[in-house]
Amino acid sequence: MDGRINKTAHGTVDAASVDDGVDSDSNGKVDIKKEREFLWRLDLGLLTIGFLGYVFKYLDQINISNAYVSGMQDDLKLYGDELNYFTTYFNIGYMVMLFPSCILVSYIGPSIWLPACEVLWGVFTCCLSTVTSAEQVYGLRFLIGFFEGVTWPGYYTIISQWYLPHELALRMSIYNIAQPVGAMMSGAMQGALATNLNGSFGRAGWRWAFLINGVCTIFIALIAFIVLPGYPERPNPLSKFYLKPRHIEVALARGRRVGRKAQTGITIKSFLRTFKIWFYWAIVIAWPIGGNTVPTNYFNLWLKSLKNADGTAKYSVGMLNYLPIVGQAIQLVAEVLFSSLSDRFGRFPFLLLHSAVNIASLVILIVRPANQQTHMAGYYLNYVGGVSLMLLCSWASTHLQDEPEARTILFASGTIIAYALNAFVPIAAFPASEAPHWRIGAKLYLGFAVLALFIFIGIHIGFRRDAKKKATQQQVQAEF
Template identity: 60%
Template sequence: MSSAEKALHRAESKKSASVLDAADVAILESEDALTPEERRAERNFVWRLDAVFITVAWLSYVFKYLDQTNISNAYVSGMKEEIHIVGNQYNYFTTLFNAGYIVMLYPSCILISHVGPSVWLPGCELVWGVLTCTLSLAQSYRTVYGLRFLIGLAEGSAWPGYITLISQWYLPHEVAFRMALFNCAQPVGAMLSGALQGALSTHLEDVLGRSGWRWAFIVNGVMTIAVALVAFVALPGYPERPNPLAKWYLGPREIKIAQARNARVHRSPQRGITGKSFLRALTFWPLWLIAIAWSWGSNTTPANYYNLWLKSLKLPDGHARYSVAMLNYLPIIGQALQLVTQLLLTFASDLTGKRLPWLLVHSAINLTSQVILVIRPADRHAYMAGWYLNYCGAASTMLLAAWGSGYLQDEPEVRTILFATGTVFSYIQNAFLPIAAFPASEAPNWRIGAKVYLGAMAFSTVLFIIISFLFRRVDKIREEQAKRGEKDEDSRSLRFWVY
């Protein structure tokens, strides 16, 4: 009997068992169904995925995030003065990027389900790498507007695409930490952006007649193009539709292991999304509640304005307190804290099989940071602590994505559209709310600012608790069905009409 057949037989024999958290179920079944030899083969398989797939995905997202955020570093490194940026034009750079990103999210989810991730994701990455290089030629804010929109359009494929791949290759008790490893590319990309811009502003200023911030866009774009070329032969595709160019590390044996693991947790194959399946996905309440909770719950938008506050600080003699290089280097501390916090909270969540307690830890950090930013203590270092704590509050997205994924094993279309919807809500919020809360013209004394995000964090904390209550009710419904020998037909327990 093959490993997949054993897993399916084991699942059928346990229909009357109590329904536990999705992560717990996956752990119990993997321990019971596998022989020692199969466990060793799985560990080797997971190691291969981590070493190649996660590494390439991580590098892709590092440079994606670097290409997304380098506009902030360029702004404080001479771009503002050179192309004469005034008023809220800087805010519109972010707004237009977010608008392009939002426009692409749902079309990308549909296209990638048909074309395949090993073609679509690297192809889009090539496009935004070239466009990032082109930013170095900008002579006016209008050029930046157009390029930022197009870069956002191409980058809209990345996050939902990679998160969907992770949710399709890893088991529920492995997925949150891998999502966090991937998402840690955000702070790493931001750190690289600051460090790179700081170095280029110092060492490449006026080389070949170009400003340091222009060289940063060129270097960023070239690195993105290089990683995209590697991704064509490294991304695994879907377990049921593997990438033939990735056979060098995922051969027929590894593909069989992947398919057996998916069968063990009742995970359905990734299917092409149609109009009908798209509309059906919108009837699932986890899609809406989780998407809303993560769009408000990360609560880290204020951190993006940290270097604007730093730029405003003056010495008693009127000179700037921090050099251009330091304006780029100081936020790296916060980005490092963000990386460590994400890894610790998601690792603890996977280890314990619980999501809510670690989401509440995340909430406590965020609420504290926003209170400090609202109070604005006179002591500069105390105020800086509030900014740095704000960087730590980015773990909720990974925890919520893993939580929803665990309950949607047999609903691949809903999983994919959930990841896109959460991203849509986040980018809609980030496209418009910062303009009202943190207008560049009010820097560094924003009137609304952190007050809005303090309220948002309180709201998302309530949502975390509501989601936990509803998932517990799903567990209870499914347990009662299992006792009667029934199944959760058409995922009724996760759809609106049950409640």
């Protein structure tokens, strides 16, 4: 062969036609040194651009809360529940776009569609620096959510198509820890801008944050057009500078090793078939209620309510942004630790540990201890609640090697339900007008956490049943 990649009539790579010095057999065995080189290149390209993109995605998403306590509330005269509605409009836009965008990305390819959407939400984030009313924020937040909708399920689909089951949780975690990193950057940025750039060129510090966020988002998106590899069966031709034809062959061989099918366009048949998979429903329900860290979104409102003995605010605007960074750092460490260990020891034990920590945190928030340090610990522990997400996704991906479209649909479905809950439930559970002592808040999410624990146990029992059934079938076939 001459190293060229031949394509089928559908635009996918014909694995049998790829040969650039890589020896592989029909079972997907590849020289270990070549496989390690491939993994190193893939990690460096895909995970780096994915991580950076998600950092600024989450920065664009979460900075509204930090801006609110950094001058936006007073500048725009927001004295009702506008903060809740900022999140609601964002989530509505997110949900509207999710399924259509996931279908589009399955046909157009992630290396085109994902960066294009990223450029657009970066532009709208810049526009937030010019708003003068809550109504303008509502519209822009809807548009930002609309174009952000494909990002998370899109990247998880790419990761699940390139990596093997025992590699998934850690890689998904590396991508997902961009969430606490983005939140940490948002807090640090708002704190620094409130101190150093507030009033520069007639702009408040919170306005500068939106402008800087948007410009950085657009810059990362332009790089992603070149770096995102696409799917192994439909690689991005612009990414050839680091993923050569021989690396694509390694990726295809690894896919054959675990019986993975090519990622093709989602059809009505594959869409409907997904809903017949028994654990699909269990995971999309456990997803939003088991890994929910909604109470942490209101941590800075509780901090803002604290007063000194003389009635003055206990924390400055800078500290209101800096203190949540500790919780985001806790989430970051927990995600890496839980996911790396779960790749070795299995997902279920760490889902149980996550549930124990999550339930304990919510009990503290319900009790509202008089000791402020103990109360603060309840918020910090709640940041660990987010680690169940990549455990569930990698768990599902491992059992859907031969259903690539189902993986994409599952990721989109779980995200839609999560954003639906986050769009409307916090309005009743955590209304900003009730801060800092919410009547419903933590009690409702404690119920969610307990229900999720029972679902985790049920999924584990179901997977064990499936494994025994498969082993019995293989034994019967071997005997005949």
